[in-house]
Amino acid sequence: MTDRIIVPDIAGLKERVGLDLGTTDWVTVTQDQIDSFARATGDHQWIHTDVERARTESPFGSTVAHGYLTIALGPALLPQLMIVEKVGRIVNYGIDKMRLPSPVKAGGRVRLSASIKNVRNLPSGGARVTFALHFEVEGQSKAACTADAVFAYFP
Numbered sequence: 001m002t003d004r005i006i007v008p009d010i011a012g013l014k015e016r017v018g019l020d021l022g023t024t025d026w027v028t029v030t031q032d033q034i035d036s037f038a039r040a041t042g043d044h045q046w047i048h049t050d051v052e053r054a055r056t057e058s059p060f061g062s063t064v065a066h067g068y069l070t071i072a073l074g075p076a077l078l079p080q081l082m083i084v085e086k087v088g089r090i091v092n093y094g095i096d097k098m099r100l101p102s103p104v105k106a107g108g109r110v111r112l113s114a115s116i117k118n119v120r121n122l123p124s125g126g127a128r129v130t131f132a133l134h135f136e137v138e139g140q141s142k143a144a145c146t147a148d149a150v151f152a153y154f155p
Helices: 010-016 031-041 051-057 067-072 074-081
Strands: 005-007 020-023 082-084 089-099 109-121 127-137 145-154
Touching: 005 010, 010 082, 010 109, 010 127, 010 145, 020 074, 031 067, 067 074, 067 089, 067 127, 067 145, 074 082, 074 109, 074 127
Parallel strands: 005 082
Antiparallel strands: 020 109, 089 145, 109 127, 127 145
8 A cells, every 4th residue: 555645634635636646455355255345235146146156157257346436445544545634524426437347356455556637626615536546456457446426524
């Protein structure tokens, strides 16, 4: 993992537009996480939850994480790269241009790299920040997920 960037306040985000924020530590995506995500979302597609069937019928030879589970790791991993001080709350505003080019197999390890694409001022000193996210899977040449994630920061 690279050194975490400390941004002193919301206004300081604009200075980081276009800069690489670095890469997080590797995290393992477990079958327990996949099963919990399936329960939370109601998506019990066998390719995610049926280990035996996936082993024999899936083109991947094992179960795979839901694509939305992969992108959901973003808010948990992004603080490894950057912390913004003097923030009252951060709100997930949305996701643009999300793609899932490669699966994350159960037991696979992923890491996040990110950069800030743009910052737009909001009323009351807030900012809408678009991050370019890239989830890499250990041992795979294609990314598991790429997306522009948008968060609103408020003082």
